[in-house]
Amino acid sequence: MSNPAPNPTPARYWINGRLVAEEDAVIPVTDHGLLYGDGVFEGIRFYHRRAFRLAAHLRRLSDSARAIGLDLPCQRQELVKAVEEIIAAFPEEEGYLRLMLTRGSGPMGLDPAGCSRPNLILIATRLEMVHPELRRDGIRLVIAATRRLPPDGLDPRIKSLNYLNHILARMEAGRAGADEAVLLNAQGRLAEASAENLFLVRDGQLATPRPADGALAGITRDLVLELAAELNIPAREAPLTPYDLYTADECFLSGTGAELIPVREVDGRPLRPCPVFSTLAGAFQQHVRREINSEEQES
Ligand code: PMP
Numbered sequence: 001m002s003n004p005a006p007n008p009t010p011a012r013y014w015i016n017g018r019l020v021a022e023e024d025a026v027i028p029v030t031d032h033g034l035l036y037g038d039g040v041f042e043g044i045r046f047y048h049r050r051a052f053r054l055a056a057h058l059r060r061l062s063d064s065a066r067a068i069g070l071d072l073p074c075q076r077q078e079l080v081k082a083v084e085e086i087i088a089a090f091p092e093e094e095g096y097l098r099l100m101l102t103r104g105s106g107p108m109g110l111d112p113a114g115c116s117r118p119n120l121i122l123i124a125t126r127l128e129m130v131h132p133e134l135r136r137d138g139i140r141l142v143i144a145a146t147r148r149l150p151p152d153g154l155d156p157r158i159k160s161l162n163y164l165n166h167i168l169a170r171m172e173a174g175r176a177g178a179d180e181a182v183l184l185n186a187q188g189r190l191a192e193a194s195a196e197n198l199f200l201v202r203d204g205q206l207a208t209p210r211p212a213d214g215a216l217a218g219i220t221r222d223l224v225l226e227l228a229a230e231l232n233i234p235a236r237e238a239p240l241t242p243y244d245l246y247t248a249d250e251c252f253l254s255g256t257g258a259e260l261i262p263v264r265e266v267d268g269r270p271l272r273p274c275p276v277f278s279t280l281a282g283a284f285q286q287h288v289r290r291e292i293n294s295e296e297q298e299s
Pocket of ligand 1: 043166192193194196197215216217218219220221254255256257
């Protein structure tokens, strides 16, 4: 879905303990993150110079790292300081952070035993992931032939540096003239979009695929479920099929980069107007500001 506009705001880089200039933001080609996609990452938004739901992102990063047997090279508090430092150095109040932890440099071969130490990398950048017109009118989805990896192959809760099947799905969307792809799991159930979670609305009720069916436990997804509970919109995690998507009244995506994005078409089938989406998208924007402000006052 990303269709980035030219990005005039220079990014900021932080590697292994310090801010570095763009030309110094390099890691060795022997890093297993590059050689094998061996590492984990997070994408985090900041608003008003405050990282949104940082604790949840750091927890997911630490869980992903533990799940692949990778030790964080520093304490949590140092990570928080690094995030604060790079946000302070960024020229704008709002932006996007990419936090990456790689296995580090090592000899050729899959065995990470010889890797020296993990590389911890932060990038702060502006992110215009979705064109404003698409944000207003909705995006077009296709269901990709490329499937989500089965959880018994790679647990979908691990946010690993290897997104190849998601990239292949996104390429399918591009070839079909659509904006984003939905991946099914090996059983043919809806899992998620290439970099967002999926929500359907039918008869005023919200449904979203289960992590057991291949959905990442998205932090924005959690917030949508919290908001639905506050607004008395019935919501459930459920096994869902393409039929549910084709016959939904509304569909939208959620993600840190995308925030909430309405869908106007799936595989050529138009979706109807979206009152539930509008309510939730309004509540989402309000909630983000409120949560950021309340943290500011607490500190
Ligand atoms: N699924 C995938 C595969 C993703 O990469 C993302 C983006 N992190 C999401 C869902 C949405 O998760 P979150 O709301 O935590 O950004």
